[in-house]
Amino acid sequence: MILSVKDLKKSFGKKEVLKGIDIEVNKGDVIALLGRSGSGKTTLLRCLNFLEKADGGQMTFDGCEYDLKKIKKADMAAIRKKTAFVFQNFNLFANKTALANVTLGLTAARGIPKKQAEDIGMQMLEKVGLADHANYYPIQLSGGQQQRVAIARALATDPEIIYFDEPTSALDPELIGEVLSVIRKLAQSGMTMLIVTHEMHFAESVADHIIFMDNGEIIERGAPKEFFYAPKEERSREFIKSIKMQQEE
Amino acid sequence: MSDRIINILAEGFGKIMLASIQVTIPLTIIGFTLAMIIAIAMAMIQYAKVPVFTQFARFYIWIFRGTPLLVQLFLAYYGLPKVGIVLDSFVCAVIVFSLNEGAYCAETMRSALEAVPAGQLEAGYCVGMNYFKIMQKIVLPQAFRTAFPPLSNSLIAMLKDTSLVAEITVADMFMAAQKIVGRTYEPLWLYIEVALVYLFFSTILTILQKHFEKKLSAYNSRETVIKDAGSARGRL
Ligand SMILES: Nc1ncnc2c1ncn2[C@@H]1O[C@H](COP(=O)(O)OP(=O)(O)O)[C@@H](O)[C@H]1O
Ligand SMILES: [Mg+2]
Numbered sequence: 467m468i469l470s471v472k473d474l475k476k477s478f479g480k481k482e483v484l485k486g487i488d489i490e491v492n493k494g495d496v497i498a499l500l501g502r503s504g505s506g507k508t509t510l511l512r513c514l515n516f517l518e519k520a521d522g523g524q525m526t527f528d529g530c531e532y533d534l535k536k537i538k539k540a541d542m543a544a545i546r547k548k549t550a551f552v553f554q555n556f557n558l559f560a561n562k563t564a565l566a567n568v569t570l571g572l573t574a575a576r577g578i579p580k581k582q583a584e585d586i587g588m589q590m591l592e593k594v595g596l597a598d599h600a601n602y603y604p605i606q607l608s609g610g611q612q613q614r615v616a617i618a619r620a621l622a623t624d625p626e627i628i629y630f631d632e633p634t635s636a637l638d639p640e641l642i643g644e645v646l647s648v649i650r651k652l653a654q655s656g657m658t659m660l661i662v663t664h665e666m667h668f669a670e671s672v673a674d675h676i677i678f679m680d681n682g683e684i685i686e687r688g689a690p691k692e693f694f695y696a697p698k699e700e701r702s703r704e705f706i707k708s709i710k711m712q713q714e715e
Numbered sequence: 716m717s718d719r720i721i722n723i724l725a726e727g728f729g730k731i732m733l734a735s736i737q738v739t740i741p742l743t744i745i746g747f748t749l750a751m752i753i754a755i756a757m758a759m760i761q762y763a764k765v766p767v768f769t770q771f772a773r774f775y776i777w778i779f780r781g782t783p784l785l786v787q788l789f790l791a792y793y794g795l796p797k798v799g800i801v802l803d804s805f806v807c808a809v810i811v812f813s814l815n816e817g818a819y820c821a822e823t824m825r826s827a828l829e830a831v832p833a834g835q836l837e838a839g840y841c842v843g844m845n846y847f848k849i850m851q852k853i854v855l856p857q858a859f860r861t862a863f864p865p866l867s868n869s870l871i872a873m874l875k876d877t878s879l880v881a882e883i884t885v886a887d888m889f890m891a892a893q894k895i896v897g898r899t900y901e902p903l904w905l906y907i908e909v910a911l912v913y914l915f916f917s918t919i920l921t922i923l924q925k926h927f928e929k930k931l932s933a934y935n936s937r938e939t940v941i942k943d944a945g946s947a948r949g950r951l
Contacts, residue, residue: 515840517840517841543843543845546840546841547843550841550842551838551841553834555834557832557834557835557837557838558838559835559839559852560835560934560935561853561856561857561934562852562853562934570852571842571843571844574844574852575842575843575844575845575848603933603934604934605934605935619842623843
């Protein structure tokens with residue numbers, strides 16, 4: 467097991483956004499996290515990477531246990547170095563080229579010599595099909611290309627797990643495919659991933675597990691086939707129905 | 716124009732240029748460099764919301780932006796000796812200009828820092844960088860890009876404002892011109908001359924500003940020619 471969280475809680479002011487979340491992630495798992503907008507998916511991922519501070523809960527990462535309420539800065543930094551995050555709106559470093567975006571985590575955070583980092587960086591850009599764009603700045607790339615650079619950046623530091631927060635939601639429809647196919651390849655190569663997505667076909671075909679959240683709680687979890695074709699919970703059924711209706715429109 | 720005036724202007728040019736080398740240029744360079752150091756420190760303190768220091772920074776900026784530069788110069792040069800602090804007039808000018816300009820530039824830098832999207836900082840944390848590395852590699856360079864045009868304007872304004880130091884006996888370009896006017900009674904020509912020298916220096920600064928703005932905007936422009944995309948490919 468790489469990651470487990472128990473009873474993760476988070477409120478913004480009086481609003482309880484996460485009401486005690488339990489998750490376990492094993493090596494090689496691809497987990498799709500589904501749920502309506504506002505159900506707390508982004509907040510959950512952000513708490514897992516300490517971009518938000520959880521109000522309470524237990525985390526086990528790589529065999530070490532942490533109390534999320536009292537976790538130390540040094541522990542947060544250590545866990546972050548073993549994870550990666552792909553944002554909905556890419557968040558590429560605007561003042562860095564594609565290659566520098568990929569290598570910065572190696573050089574500036576891990577002290578790897580520039581030359582070696584650039585070799586790794588080029589390999590990662592090659593993986594996402596953008597080696598020929600190494601010297602482009604983010605603004606010179608399409609959304610799909612930016613997100614693929616962001617994935618290369620996530621891969622460069624050889625993380626134990628990658629968190630994806632709606633990696634294709636900010637993209638024009640014609641650019642979604644190129645990003646999904648990169649993620650699909652990663653899944654096949656055994657990368658451990660927790661993916662928030664609204665792409666149901668993708669979730670069904672790529673994920674090993676589905677987690678369905680609503681209103682700050684996990685409502686249902688299971689294999690994609692079961693979840694999509696024999697959901698146990700009423701709220702899951704409603705969610706699947708509403709998604710299907712959207713797609714038919 | 717009579718030969719007499721041509722002679723006066725020739726003499727004036729030599730003295731004004733000498734004063735520029737001895738006073739105006741060093742005062743501008745040293746003063747602005749110190750101002751930038753103060754400004755970056757004050758802006759970063761406020762950006763990071765460091766308790767107590769932030770209040771101090773706000774207070775300092777409030778005082779120096781809220782009072783006239785000339786009054787600050789007089790206070791430091793003529794006022795402070797009354798409490799036993801006697802400063803050399805040039806040193807006094809450097810200190811006042813650094814503090815005054817630092818307060819303005821701190822505000823410019825602070826708003827430029829705050830304009831960097833939060834996602835840049837978050838992405839930095841997510842690749843494992845610590846706060847200071849992120850500031851150094853990501854946030855400050857981007858903020859500096861935003862702040863560069865207003866900072867350049869501040870520098871040009873400061874160059875011209877150094878003419879105020881003649882009031883506290885510093886022998887700058889303007890004082891050089893005033894002295895010759897006092898002797899020759901040719902204010903029209905000599906003040907035109909010194910104005911043209913200021914114009915010359917500020918024009919140089921403007922040209923430099925344009926040049927560096929272009930360089931800095933590399934990552935802000937979709938049209939930038941990708942010069943060596945080939946070399947990256949070659950590395951594989
Ligand atoms: N920084 C914040 N401050 C206050 N409320 C927030 C903040 N971030 C998220 N929320 C609220 O938390 C809830 C869950 O949001 P989010 O995690 O973004 O959901 P999802 O990603 O599933 O759409 C929403 O009601 C949202 O308004
Ligand atoms: Mg979200």
